[in-house]
Amino acid sequence: MLPENLVVELHAVFPPDRFYTDPVDCYAYAYDNSRKIFPPDAVLFPLTSAEVKHIVTLCNRYRVPLIPRGRGTGTAGGSLPELGGIALSMERMLNIISVDPANRVIVVEPGVLNQAVQDAAKPHGFFWPPDPSSAMFSTVGGNIATGAGGPHAVKYGTTREHVLGLKAVTAAGNFITTGCYTTKGVVGYDLTRLLIGSEGTLAVITEATLKLTALPGAVAGITAHFRDLTSCTAAIVKIMAQPQLPSALEFLDSGSLNLIRGRYPDMLPVDTNAMLMIEVDGFHNDIADAISVILSACQSDGLIHASTVENTATLWQARKALSPLLREIAPKKINEDVVVPVNTLPQFLHGLTQLSTRYRLQNVNFGHAGNGNIHVNLLINPDDADEVIRAERCLGEIFDLVIKLRGTLSGEHGVGSEKRAFVSKEIDCVTLDLMRDIKKLFDPNNILNPGKLFPVVE
């Protein structure tokens, strides 16, 4: 329950349609795409940075948890109000402050949808490269807080590479301004990237200066079907060894393909056991070269066929069919987004097969193979206690394998609450302590998204 005086102070400023306290109203802010449920005691919808400052200052004074959120599309539980408190929904800070094509810059408030940025940039010939699969519905603030990636990261990088500066409110209620408006700038410490990926634990972002990228003149798609995983991973490694990076290089394993076949029997060749969806973009003249290089890298005894596709909608057809199926079959599936060095993908995917066999778990893998970023899904039945235990053990071994191969536990989803228990496998305790000290510096009373990102200390 919130302190009564805090509620009174908030009511003095926020009208009822921007300050929910009724549990029924609050419920929609109790969950994200991790599908855990922790209702907040209240939800606030600020419209301005001054209002954000006011809220943060009050929560800091009353020591009440404040959990910033965009549209709740995150999969790692980063926006769950685990300890109650106030959900700070940024979804109504919707202004596109400026579109500046001459300098390739767009300035937006945090509630602006990723898609709205694309729509504002496109008439000028630009786009903003971060493209999580939630791009239609997720906010720029959320993309920044999680360091979102997506299929095009293989060529364009992730959010980190496409933000020039931020305005934010620290937990002490101070406005800070980070970075700059230009593509170069080295004055002071890089607080911009410190906030990117910090999952709302350090400050509340109130404005973002985004760097835009020119839309490619031409885009082409290739699908490649393989008889076996080995040929497919060999092709991934070969493609990534070429100078010209594909703009997307997505992978589906046999588990994924079988799920798709179950629903759409005619979508895929019967003997495809691994599949790549590859996109190349650039200027018109070089597309043909890039396609030919990629088709050639796919050649092997295990290749069934590789060919260009008419349009990109066709290219992503199989991938788009998969996610709803997974959700349907295993609503409580474990979905990880580990990354391994690209040339260890054969070893990693082989290891996943061994581990899922040993632990008797249905395992489906797909994802951004060009970055070595694989979405590892364990399709568990949450009512089967034994299976849940086996899945937990298997997951621990998967993460160990990832670390052994010099990978990372999360490429784009973040730690949130879902991966906290495993962070110490990747980050040593001295470095983690330094991160904890940074958290304390920004948020001495631990009010901003408390408990997220860090492993629980015993």
Add this chain to the structure above:
Amino acid sequence: MLPENLVVELHAVFPPDRFYTDPVDCYAYAYDNSRKIFPPDAVLFPLTSAEVKHIVTLCNRYRVPLIPRGRGTGTAGGSLPELGGIALSMERMLNIISVDPANRVIVVEPGVLNQAVQDAAKPHGFFWPPDPSSAMFSTVGGNIATGAGGPHAVKYGTTREHVLGLKAVTAAGNFITTGCYTTKGVVGYDLTRLLIGSEGTLAVITEATLKLTALPGAVAGITAHFRDLTSCTAAIVKIMAQPQLPSALEFLDSGSLNLIRGRYPDMLPVDTNAMLMIEVDGFHNDIADAISVILSACQSDGLIHASTVENTATLWQARKALSPLLREIAPKKINEDVVVPVNTLPQFLHGLTQLSTRYRLQNVNFGHAGNGNIHVNLLINPDDADEVIRAERCLGEIFDLVIKLRGTLSGEHGVGSEKRAFVSKEIDCVTLDLMRDIKKLFDPNNILNPGKLFPVVE
């Protein structure tokens, strides 16, 4: 003078050829390219990260300033031992730990020269994009500490975009490991970029994992000569509005061109008052298109001629002639590297002309126009006290203009000691205080490069 016990403890570990205390030996470590001189009390040359840890721990215990340095090529005074203490020369940590072309990664110790990275990467078809003009002689550690850029930043970005992870020793003598080995990774706070550009004030970098980029298949150069500044800046803005970014877009103003003419009368057309040197790179087929787009963007009444050049050596001829001339004419010149949004370049360069006229100062401007990163030179005679005062006032107004245009005070040189006095023009005091707190967190006793990067608090 160093505490006697510290000297004894250091002598126990470091042989005389790796521990200089004779002022004559130390003198070479008293200066950098800012041409100020502050002799250290000693110079240490660690060979391993364990030795770095030992040194940092001792300096922390004895509260002795420790000033990490690469090869002292920085221009902002970042490696000057202003308060004495120990210069920590990283120049002998020279191992290239691994070259991993399959994953486009190279791991190096901080003393490895930028050029050595290029040499190691090239046989595999890769390069490391940061290319400060000191690349032949500057170290990776120094490049990272300053967030180095260079002409190719317009297309490839700066150091910040090309480092995956770091190992470092904090002032408390703790080893930390930041970032990861893969191109994606969002576990924990981004300490990698916090260290990039921190000018040795937070930690001593002992190892860097660098992201490599494919060498372009083709490179072409264009020079464009303009009768007037207005036509030239209009061309810059037009070129940067095209989808395909040039790989370099360098500018010389009339002051620069006149200096070159004075020494090399036949190098330049007589009526050129502003010049662009433009490089495009990419895959073979698209180069011709890119050239034609750029030539067309250069067209105006003020264009004398624009044409492709036979080889890139010719392209950079005028630019390379300039720097030694500047040094010769005005050894104590003020050399800034401000950045303004590209479409404000006409206004900015016009403003520079007005200011230098008003303050009766010889002003020469050139630089990375594609990023809006202009090297503003005031060619002063340091023995002319009145001129020195005028230059200081003029500089203050130049920085005010930069900030008014939403620019930044440094695009690639950093703050060091040279720009400290002006940092508050760009960064508000709340944000600066937060940066100071981060400094305290990493370095509670203020031993690492003390006094740098921050304005002096009265």
